[in-house]
Each structure stands twice: as structure tokens, then as C-alpha cells.
Amino acid sequence: QTPNSVRPLFSPKVADCVDIAAFIRVKGSENRNVVLVKQYRPPVNSYMVEFPAGLLDEGETPEQATHRELKEETGHSGKVAFVSPKLAPEGGMTNELTILVQVDIEVEREEEVMKCMEQSLEEDESIQVMVVPLSQLFERLQKMAEEDGIIVDAKLWTFAFGIHCAKQFQI
Numbered sequence: 001q002t003p004n005s006v007r008p009l010f011s012p013k014v015a016d017c018v019d020i021a022a023f024i025r026v027k028g029s030e031n032r033n034v035v036l037v038k039q040y041r042p043p044v045n046s047y048m049v050e051f052p053a054g055l056l057d058e059g060e061t062p063e064q065a066t067h068r069e070l071k072e073e074t075g076h077s078g079k080v081a082f083v084s085p086k087l088a089p090e091g092g093m094t095n096e097l098t099i100l101v102q103v104d105i106e107v108e109r110e111e112e113v114m115k116c117m118e119q120s121l122e123e124d125e126s127i128q129v130m131v132v133p134l135s136q137l138f139e140r141l142q143k144m145a146e147e148d149g150i151i152v153d154a155k156l157w158t159f160a161f162g163i164h165c166a167k168q169f170q171i
Contacts, residue, residue, distance in 0.1 A: 015086050015097040018065045019155055020052045022076060022103040024113050024131060033113055034137060035074050035105075038128040038150065049130065049144055050153035053098075066101040074129045075117025078105035089155060100155070138164040 022035040041048045054069030056062065063080050071077050082102035089098055107113060114131050132140050138160040144150040152160075165171075 013097065014062065015056060015099045017053055017055045017096070017098050018062050018069060019050075019098050019100050020066050020070050020103055021100060021159065022052060022070055022074070022078060022105060023134065024076070024078075024105040024107060026110050026113060027106050027108055032134045033131045034134050035070075035076060036130040036132060036156070037073055038130055039126060041151070044151055046149070046151045048151045048153055049141065050156050051100075051159075062099045062101055066103060070103060073119060073125075073127050075119050076103075076105055078103040098155075134163070 020035075023032045024035060025032045035052060036049050037052050038047055038049045040046070052070055052073045054065060054073070056065045057068075060068075062083055066080060067077065080101060081104045084100040086097045087100060089096060107115075117129070119127065119129070141152050141157060141160050145152050
């Protein structure tokens with residue numbers, strides 16, 4: 001099929017959802033930690049580890065959805081540092097569009113990095129928050145997948161693999 005022969009399955013829209021790459025660092029430090037969530041996903045019949053994420057509500061901007069979802073799922077809040085264009089996680093399988101949003105969270109003391117924050121989950125949600133040093137992300141995800149049988153979200157894996165390759169190739 002050529003692009004001209006394919007009829008769009010969706011109307012133009014901002015996106016369906018946001019994926020949130022939230023980074024925590026202690027004020028004055030260069031070391032960053034990434035906020036992840038672990039939750040059971042019925043379509044794959046497994047626990048998954050992924051970036052915090054959520055659907056955009058009608059009329060909501062990606063930044064608004066990011067602040068709402070990050071606070072609900074993890075209890076954290078921070079400053080939006082970057083908003084991607086529309087992304088298609090699996091363009092060959094679904095018409096879902098997402099936007100990746102970077103959020104920077106700065107804390108005063110080291111012990112605040114791993115502090116459990118109060119979530120505001122919906123009734124049917126059960127989400128475990130994980131904070132992982134960015135320098136260990138690829139190795140930790142690999143261990144979770146291989147030893148713990150957890151499925152890693154493709155967007156998160158691609159992000160971690162990019163960091164791994166940058167280190168490996170000294171980019």
C-alpha cells in the first residue's frame with residue numbers, strides 16, 4: 001500500500017495520551033533518577049514497568065495531562081522541560097498517538113529522592129512507584145525482565161537502550 005491508498009482511522013487530534021519521563025535530582029547535583037511505575041496490564045497478562053502515563057481528557061493540553069497524571073500516579077510534581085511532537089508507539093498495529101513529556105523534579109535532600117509520595121489513584125488502579133538511578137536504568141530493566149518476568153514497556157526500553165548505546169559508543 002502507498003500512503004495515498006491508506007485512509008486514516010482517526011481524525012486529527014493532539015494525541016491520545018502522554019508518557020512522562022520524570023527525572024528527580026538533588027539541588028546542586030548532576031545525578032538524576034527516573035520515576036517509573038509498575039502495574040498489572042491485562043492485555044499482556046503480566047506486570048509491566050513503564051513511564052508514568054495517562055489519557056488526555058477532552059480539551060486538556062499535554063502539559064495539563066502530565067501534571068495531573070504524574071501527581072495521581074506517583075504523587076510527584078515538577079517543571080515541564082520538554083514536550084515531544086506526536087509519536088506513534090506502534091503505527092503498524094494501532095492508531096494510538098502519544099506525546100512524551102520531560103518533567104524535572106528538584107528536591108533539597110538526598111533522602112527526598114526515594115521518599116514515598118501520596119498517590120491519588122483511581123478506584124481500579126494499583127500502581128507501584130519506582131525511582132531508579134538513570135545511570136543504572138538499562139541494567140535494572142534487564143534484570144527485571146530476565147529475572148523477575150516483568151515486561152518492560154517498549155518506549156521505556158528504547159529510552160534505556162539509547163542511554164546504554166551512548167555509553168557503549170562513548171557518544
